[in-house]
Amino acid sequence: MNEKELQARLQRMERMLEISRDLTSTTALEPLLNKIVALAAELTDSEAGSILLQDPNTKELRFRTATGSQSQQLTSIPVPLKGSIAGTVLTSGEPLIVSDAQADPRHYGGVGQKIGEQIHSLLAVPLQVQERRIGVLEAVNKRGGRNFSQDDVDTLMTLAAQAAVAIENARLVGALRSAYEQLGKLDKLKSDFISIASHELRTPLSLILLYAAVLRDQVEDDAEEQLDGVIRAAQRLKHIIETMLNLRYLESGQMELHPSYLDLRTIVEEVCKDYKALAETGGLVLTKRLPAEPVSVYADDEKLRVVLNNLLSNAIRFTPSGGRVLVQVRRRDDEMAELSVTDTGVGIPSYELEHIFDRFYQVEDHMTRRHGGMGLGLAIVKGLVELHGGRVWAESVEGKGSRFTVLWPLAGHPQATAS
Numbered sequence: 001m002n003e004k005e006l007q008a009r010l011q012r013m014e015r016m017l018e019i020s021r022d023l024t025s026t027t028a029l030e031p032l033l034n035k036i037v038a039l040a041a042e043l044t045d046s047e048a049g050s051i052l053l054q055d056p057n058t059k060e061l062r063f064r065t066a067t068g069s070q071s072q073q074l075t076s077i078p079v080p081l082k083g084s085i086a087g088t089v090l091t092s093g094e095p096l097i098v099s100d101a102q103a104d105p106r107h108y109g110g111v112g113q114k115i116g117e118q119i120h121s122l123l124a125v126p127l128q129v130q131e132r133r134i135g136v137l138e139a140v141n142k143r144g145g146r147n148f149s150q151d152d153v154d155t156l157m158t159l160a161a162q163a164a165v166a167i168e169n170a171r172l173v174g175a176l177r178s179a180y181e182q183l184g185k186l187d188k189l190k191s192d193f194i195s196i197a198s199h200e201l202r203t204p205l206s207l208i209l210l211y212a213a214v215l216r217d218q219v220e221d222d223a224e225e226q227l228d229g230v231i232r233a234a235q236r237l238k239h240i241i242e243t244m245l246n247l248r249y250l251e252s253g254q255m256e257l258h259p260s261y262l263d264l265r266t267i268v269e270e271v272c273k274d275y276k277a278l279a280e281t282g283g284l285v286l287t288k289r290l291p292a293e294p295v296s297v298y299a300d301d302e303k304l305r306v307v308l309n310n311l312l313s314n315a316i317r318f319t320p321s322g323g324r325v326l327v328q329v330r331r332r333d334d335e336m337a338e339l340s341v342t343d344t345g346v347g348i349p350s351y352e353l354e355h356i357f358d359r360f361y362q363v364e365d366h367m368t369r370r371h372g373g374m375g376l377g378l379a380i381v382k383g384l385v386e387l388h389g390g391r392v393w394a395e396s397v398e399g400k401g402s403r404f405t406v407l408w409p410l411a412g413h414p415q416a417t418a419s
């Protein structure tokens with residue numbers, strides 16, 4: 001090989017490299033196919049190029065893209081696998097040069113007629129990903145009335161190898177994208193439902209609670225007990241609706257904070273007291289470890305309780321009888337207070353840990369779940385903690401237990417809300 005040939009070869013290789021980069025970075029299928037056919041024509045010095053892909057389901061071979069003025073119409077033409085040029089290449093896996101297409105019985109006449117262009121010469125190579133053939137890449141009409149050479153075959157085969165992988169990737173990305181779109185739609189549906197349901201339920205429920213309370217004051221002894229049942233049930237409903245509303249406000253950025261200076265220890269004491277009975281019923285020991293000094297935070301009292309309520313009720317719910325739940329508060333450093341809830345419960349598989357703070361996410365399958373809940377608690381916890389400038393995360397060993405840690409800005413620290 002002389003120097004000139006060598007240089008030409010180097011240039012081609014460089015161009016291939018550039019092409020390869022370009023193709024792998026194009027993940028939308030249509031633009032990618034357009035690029036590939038343009039390159040097929042450019043690299044083989046031909047008038048046009050085209051791609052046929054095999055439908056994975058029907059096995060039909062169809063034009064997907066072609067250069068040239070009439071390329072639009074081509075895409076609707078199915079090409080028979082048997083007896084056609086593209087079909088032959090797809091089936092055999094071998095490249096094929098046709099120097100006089102009009103005289104070749106395998107030339108599929110419908111194509112030429114449809115695009116109103118004469119096809120003289122044709123070079124077709126298979127598009128192959130590993131062992132699987134997915135279609136055919138063609139260069140049409142070598143310029144200057146010449147024939148396709150072995151060099152053209154090599155070039156187009158190299159391009160086809162890159163192109164096939166890029167096409168597969170683009171298809172996968174496409175499939176992923178539409179799956180995500182579907183998910184997004186479902187998610188929105190859930191959000192809308194929550195939004196509407198929580199709003200529409202709130203008013204009638206307030207009325208039920210109001211009238212039940214009024215009645216309770218008026219009735220005789222034994223009916224009082226039954227009305228208490230009504231009130232308790234209505235309050236549970238109210239709690240569920242408030243949870244849904246909380247999420248809605250958080251997500252729409254409408255959550256308002258009413259902060260004040262609080263001692264984290266006091267809040268923990270009070271909330272733990274509320275859960276003492278529930279823990280005992282579940283056969284659990286609920287303990288707390290608090291520092292001797294106040295841990296002052298500037299926070300929304302009610303929201304802070306929502307956070308702690310959620311973590312505690314989860315810990316109790318997911319810990320079988322005989323277990324322990326520990327609530328700890330300490331100053332982590334000059335900036336942050338640390339609040340943790342540790343249980344000896346069922347734990348969370350490591351691959352689920354990153355998801356549990358997503359709304360509606362529950363480790364146990366929705367339909368077969370033994371535990372109640374909507375899967376919104378931790379999403380709200382995360383939203384509220386972050387709104388206060390804090391952080392929350394979970395650690396867990398499946399079967400052994402979990403620890404949820406919240407870092408909360410200390411009062412006076414710049415990260416503390418509105419200070």
Ligand SMILES: Nc1ncnc2c1ncn2[C@@H]1O[C@H](COP(=O)(O)OP(=O)(O)O)[C@@H](O)[C@H]1O
Nearest residue numbers: 314315318347356362363373374375376377378
């Ligand atoms: N302490 C815990 N131990 C084990 N799993 C937990 C714990 N806390 C949360 N989880 C898991 O995270 C999921 C989401 O929790 P959450 O958002 O509070 O929803 P919910 O309590 O309504 O199920 C729970 O369904 C559960 O699978």
Ligand SMILES: [Mg+2]
Nearest residue numbers: 314373377378
């Ligand atoms: Mg919960």
